[in-house]
Amino acid sequence: MNYPNGIKKEIQNKTINYKNRGMRLEDDLNITNKYYIENKIAYIYKKPTPIKVVKASYNKSGGRVITEAYYSEPSTTDYNGIYKGNYIDFEAKETKNKQGFPIANIHSHQIEHIRNIEKENGICFLIVRFTSLDKTFLLEAKYFLNYLDNIKKSNISINYFEEYGHLIKNKLLKRVDYLEIIDKIWRNYEKK
Amino acid sequence: MNYPNGIKKEIQNKTINYKNRGMRLEDDLNITNKYYIENKIAYIYKKPTPIKVVKASYNKSGGRVITEAYYSEPSTTDYNGIYKGNYIDFEAKETKNKQGFPIANIHSHQIEHIRNIEKENGICFLIVRFTSLDKTFLLEAKYFLNYLDNIKKSNISINYFEEYGHLIKNKLLKRVDYLEIIDKIWRNYEKK
Numbered sequence: 569m570n571y572p573n574g575i576k577k578e579i580q581n582k583t584i585n586y587k588n589r590g591m592r593l594e595d596d597l598n599i600t601n602k603y604y605i606e607n608k609i610a611y612i613y614k615k616p617t618p619i620k621v622v623k624a625s626y627n628k629s630g631g632r633v634i635t636e637a638y639y640s641e642p643s644t645t646d647y648n649g650i651y652k653g654n655y656i657d658f659e660a661k662e663t664k665n666k667q668g669f670p671i672a673n674i675h676s677h678q679i680e681h682i683r684n685i686e687k688e689n690g691i692c693f694l695i696v697r698f699t700s701l702d703k704t705f706l707l708e709a710k711y712f713l714n715y716l717d718n719i720k721k722s723n724i725s726i727n728y729f730e731e732y733g734h735l736i737k738n739k740l741l742k743r744v745d746y747l748e749i750i751d752k753i754w755r756n757y758e759k760k
Numbered sequence: 761m762n763y764p765n766g767i768k769k770e771i772q773n774k775t776i777n778y779k780n781r782g783m784r785l786e787d788d789l790n791i792t793n794k795y796y797i798e799n800k801i802a803y804i805y806k807k808p809t810p811i812k813v814v815k816a817s818y819n820k821s822g823g824r825v826i827t828e829a830y831y832s833e834p835s836t837t838d839y840n841g842i843y844k845g846n847y848i849d850f851e852a853k854e855t856k857n858k859q860g861f862p863i864a865n866i867h868s869h870q871i872e873h874i875r876n877i878e879k880e881n882g883i884c885f886l887i888v889r890f891t892s893l894d895k896t897f898l899l900e901a902k903y904f905l906n907y908l909d910n911i912k913k914s915n916i917s918i919n920y921f922e923e924y925g926h927l928i929k930n931k932l933l934k935r936v937d938y939l940e941i942i943d944k945i946w947r948n949y950e951k952k
Contacts, residue, residue, distance in 0.1 A: 611876050613836055618808040619826065634811065634829040644805055648840060653881040655847040684803050689845040 593662045593697045593704070596743035597647070603742050604651075610747060612649030612656055618642055644681045645692075651747060655690040657682075658746075662697045668723035669696050671716065679716065682709050695736070695746060698726065705733035706749045785854045785889045785896070788935035789839070795934050796843075802939060804841030804848055810834055836873045837884075843939060847882040849874075850938075854889045860915035861888050863908065871908065874901050887928070887938060890918065897925035898941045 597614065604610040623636035645659040659682070661673050674682075674694075685692040692709035707724075711732040715724050734749040742748075789806065796802040815828035837851040851874070853865050866874075866886075877884040884901035899916075903924040907916050926941040934940075 605876075608876070608879075611836075611873070611880060611882075616808040616810040616834075619811045619813075619829070621811075632831055634831070635827060637811070637826040637829055639824055639826070642808075644803075650847040650849075650877060650880050650882045653847070655842040655845070657842075681803070684797075684800070685842060687800075688803060688842050690803075690842045 592699070593660055593695070593744070597660055597695070600742050600744045600746070601647075601649075604747065610649060610651035610656070612647055612651065614647050615642070615644070641675055641677065643677045645678055645685075651691070651750065655685075655688075656750075657685045657690050657692045658695055660695040660697075662699050664699050665723070666698065666700050666726070668725040669698075669729070670723050672722065683713060686710060686713060691750060693746075695744065696729065696733075698729075701726070703729075704736045704738075704744055705729040706736055706746050707733040708753065784891070785852055785887070785936070789852055789887070792934050792936045792938070793839075793841075796939065802841060802843035802848070804839055804843065806839050807834070807836070833867055833869065835869045837870055837877075843883070843942065847877075847880075848942075849877045849882050849884045850887055852887040852889075854891050856891050857915070858890065858892045858918070860917040861890075861921070862915050864914065875905060878902060878905060883942060885938075887936065888921065888925075890921075893918070895921075896928045896930075896936055897921040898928055898938050899925040900945065 594614070601610075601612050601614070604612060618640045619637050620640045621634050621637045624632050624634045627633045645657055647660065648655070648657045650656060659674060659678055661669070663669050663673065682692055686709040694707045694709070694712055695704060696707060697704040707729060711728075712724075715721075715728060719728075734752065736744050736746055736749060739745050786806070793802075793804050793806070796804060810832045811829050812832045813826050813829045816824050816826045819825045837849055839852065840847070840849045842848060851866060851870055853861070855861050855865065874884055878901040886899045886901070886904055887896060888899060889896040899921060903920075904916075907913075907920060911920075926944070928936050928938055928941060931937050
């Protein structure tokens, strides 16, 4: 079997990772994306975190060291890439909330970006993990935007995810196999 | 006319920008991409520079300050996004060299990424500016890879760019209007 780099280490460290709940979805997505890349399924990457560098200097060996910098707000979603020739774009979030997902977790710039990608016919969605329920959903951008524009509550209820979203199965190698859901959505469109 | 944010300032500061040659192509691309985004033409962004954070603390007002960090090597190209429903991916580089473009300017991970995107039928290319000649070319990934695989020299000669690349015109608002070239390439394919 083709193990992505570092996956064995990740599996060994699973107990440790479980403690660090805030990082889990991102870790799982990194492992999944590595699996996709190394098996030539899709080329989807997390964008680096935007950081504004204020001060940098050179260390003894001539390398650059950043000594003052700040995290800045992303202008787009965190993940994008290509799958079967299609542009893929998504944002991933975790919440401890059991009733719903607080929309405030998505910055206004990101919402505007999601609208743009949806209009441009990109494959755009959210991946939301409810950590307390141990459930991870894919919600297509059109349903996310419909909620924003028509239902207008500050939380997207878990019921909305159950009805309009797709539950993503946990797997060993493809931890969050969201492309399986994309394939399913495409098959459903073809049937119509 | 619809001016992208900050473009008037950019035009006023043109003299200053010209001095800072190393930054010019990136600045021009940022202005061009802003123009595309604000006019709903395309949604293409530069990825943030990857930075590995080693130490961070909280300042008096509770914000996070990064106090030790290092630049790390990018695993993909710097720019990607969507245009007319198509996945777009490119790397942009400047060189002072008049004879050719040193391939060493593109990291091996980036070359592998370009191969992957090309196979996946993404629209993939390089934008190379020869600062001493004041010429900027778009070179499609297939011609770049052909050079690597068959010609195998360490520099891509200016003649190769003249023959297989496309000269990008300088414009006031769309400083590096590379999508005009993509449209031209598509029209040529349709004719065949």
